[in-house]
Amino acid sequence: MKTGISLQAYNTFGIAVKAAGFVSVTQVSQLQELLGKEQDFFILGGGSNMLLTQDINQTVLHIALKGFQLVEGPVGANELLLQVAGGENWHDFVLYCVANNLGGVENLSLIPGNVGTAPIQNIGAYGVELKDVFHSCEAVSREDGSLRSFNLEECKFGYRDSIFKGELKDKYIITSVTFKLSKDSHKVNTAYGAIADTLKAKKITTPTITDVSDAVIEIRQSKLPDPKQIGNSGSFFKNPTINQARFTELRKQFPDIPFYPVATDKIKVPAGWLIEKAGFKGKRFGDAGVHDKQALVLVNHGKATGAEIWELAIRIQKKVKEIFKLEIVPEVNVF
Numbered sequence: 001m002k003t004g005i006s007l008q009a010y011n012t013f014g015i016a017v018k019a020a021g022f023v024s025v026t027q028v029s030q031l032q033e034l035l036g037k038e039q040d041f042f043i044l045g046g047g048s049n050m051l052l053t054q055d056i057n058q059t060v061l062h063i064a065l066k067g068f069q070l071v072e073g074p075v076g077a078n079e080l081l082l083q084v085a086g087g088e089n090w091h092d093f094v095l096y097c098v099a100n101n102l103g104g105v106e107n108l109s110l111i112p113g114n115v116g117t118a119p120i121q122n123i124g125a126y127g128v129e130l131k132d133v134f135h136s137c138e139a140v141s142r143e144d145g146s147l148r149s150f151n152l153e154e155c156k157f158g159y160r161d162s163i164f165k166g167e168l169k170d171k172y173i174i175t176s177v178t179f180k181l182s183k184d185s186h187k188v189n190t191a192y193g194a195i196a197d198t199l200k201a202k203k204i205t206t207p208t209i210t211d212v213s214d215a216v217i218e219i220r221q222s223k224l225p226d227p228k229q230i231g232n233s234g235s236f237f238k239n240p241t242i243n244q245a246r247f248t249e250l251r252k253q254f255p256d257i258p259f260y261p262v263a264t265d266k267i268k269v270p271a272g273w274l275i276e277k278a279g280f281k282g283k284r285f286g287d288a289g290v291h292d293k294q295a296l297v298l299v300n301h302g303k304a305t306g307a308e309i310w311e312l313a314i315r316i317q318k319k320v321k322e323i324f325k326l327e328i329v330p331e332v333n334v335f
Contacts (some may be wrong), residue, residue, distance in 0.1 A: 001059065006150035007124045007249055010062065012112055014180035016230030021059030026066070026087075029080045032145035034061065035173075037191065039142055040087075042335075043173055046089065046231055048113035049121060050315075050333045053306035063087045063116055065175055073135065073178075078185055081135055083178045086116020090123075098213045103186030104133040104179065106213040109193075110220045112227060112234055116174040120164040122157045123329070126216055127192030135180040139172035148172070158286050159262075160238050188212050194219050223294045230293065230298030236313060237271040237328040249322065271320075271328045272296035288312045310334060 001021050008016040025031045034041070042058040064085035066263050073081045082102065084093055090113050094105050107128035111118075118284055119137055136151050142278070155311060156163040163171065186209050190196045198215040199207050207215075225232050239260075242250070247267040251257055254277070260268040273293040275281065282292035287304035288311070291297040320328050 005060075006051060007044070007047070007056065007060065010044060010060075011050055011052055012227035012231065012233050013051055013300050013306065013309065014227070015052045015300065015304075015309075018054045019054045019056040019060040022062065023059060024062045024064045026064050028065065028147070029060070029138065031063075031140055031175065032147070032174065033104055035140065035145040042144075043142075045086070045117040046112060046114035048227070049117060049331070050335060051233065051306050051309055051330075052335050053204070053310050054335070056335070063114070063173065063175075064309065068093075071178060078181055080183055080299055081178050082249075083117045083176050083254075084113060084176045086173075086177065088115045089113075090115055090118055094213065096176070097181060098210050101183070101209070101316070102126075103182035103188070104211040105181070107189055107216055107217040109183060112225075112270075115177050119155060119157075119162055119174060119177060121160055124160070126195055126219075127189045129157070131155070133179045133181060135178040136178045137174050139174045142173060145217075146174070159241065162305055165308050188318050190215075199317075202289045224297060225291055225299060230303075231302075232297050233332045235271075235296045235314075235331050236298045237275070237296060238331045239268050239271045240274075240326050240328055241266050241268050241328070243267070250326075270296075274320050274324055274326065274328065275316055278316065278323055280299045280316055280319070285312055290316075306335075 001023050003021050005019050006016055007019055008014055036076040040058055041061045042056045044060050044062045063086050065085040067085040068081045071081045071083045075081060091110050093115055094109050097105050107126040111123055111125060118130050134152055136149055138147055138149050140147055163248055188207050190207060195215050204211050244265045258270050258273055262268045272295045280290045281295040283290050287301040287306060288308040289299050289301055291299050317328055320326060
């Protein structure tokens with residue numbers, strides 16, 4: 001075990017906090033053995049959905065489990081089940097699927113983070129969520145080290161939500177995720193966002209999963225900063241969902257407000273638009289700032305502390321509430 005190690009290279013915001021101890025876990029049995037001795041660990045995956053505001057006075061368990069494996073199970077004739085270790089990089093997994101003609105996750109290209117943390121957040125983008133391709137996951141209990149499997153229903157997926165953010169928060173460590181993927185005759189999803197326009201510009205009329213993945217990568221790169229170039233955690237806030245009556249009132253005051261119907265009497269409003277209208281897009285407060293192309297993304301221009309970025313987030317929340325009377329809540333986990 002290493003002690004006093006900097007976590008700057010292990011979180012995409014590039015926050016320079018230190019950990020009391022650090023262990024990289026490469027086997028499930030190793031994880032179970034460690035948890036059998038102690039439960040007070042700080043669990044770290046890809047470090048992409050977190051803001052560290054202080055030093056970690058615990059031993060950090062870095063989940064570095066690797067591997068892909070086909071598994072048996074009841075699926076349709078055009079489907080297969082692929083089990084992926086929790087420490088695999090999410091985008092590398094998507095590229096693996098595209099390269100091997102496995103459909104279903106192409107719309108989720110270039111999302112930062114690891115496979116094991118994806119179900120916690122029920123990650124989603126461009127009309128697809130993890131739950132749409134999820135079959136099951138295996139997770140180790142932090143209390144006794146036992147291994148348990150969770151099916152789709154048991155995970156209680158919601159918008160950027162799951163049982164692992166609710167009643168089982170900090171109770172389990174996801175060690176692998178099994179996905180249900182299509183083998184052929186893929187049903188590509190091009191209806192959301194700028195995918196259709198991007199494909200049209202490329203004169204692609206019958207897109208493959210590769211085409212969709214390439215389009216999503218191009219769109220995301222045009223709007224979202226690369227954490228390797230400037231520290232960030234992608235979308236910092238969730239898009240608020242409001243009822244139709246509240247949206248009607250809001251639209252009278254702000255006729256140009258964009259929106260997405262998500263259910264009967266439920267409307268989703270883009271948090272990035274709210275933040276931009278509140279005057280924060282491209283603004284910088286020391287080294288903590290808001291991205292100049294996508295106001296939903298908070299950035300570290302170099303030496304910002306996690307506390308400074310969190311202070312900016314709170315400032316944005318207050319201004320949005322003052323102007324729009326809407327609450328925007330963080331999508332990232334703040335420690």
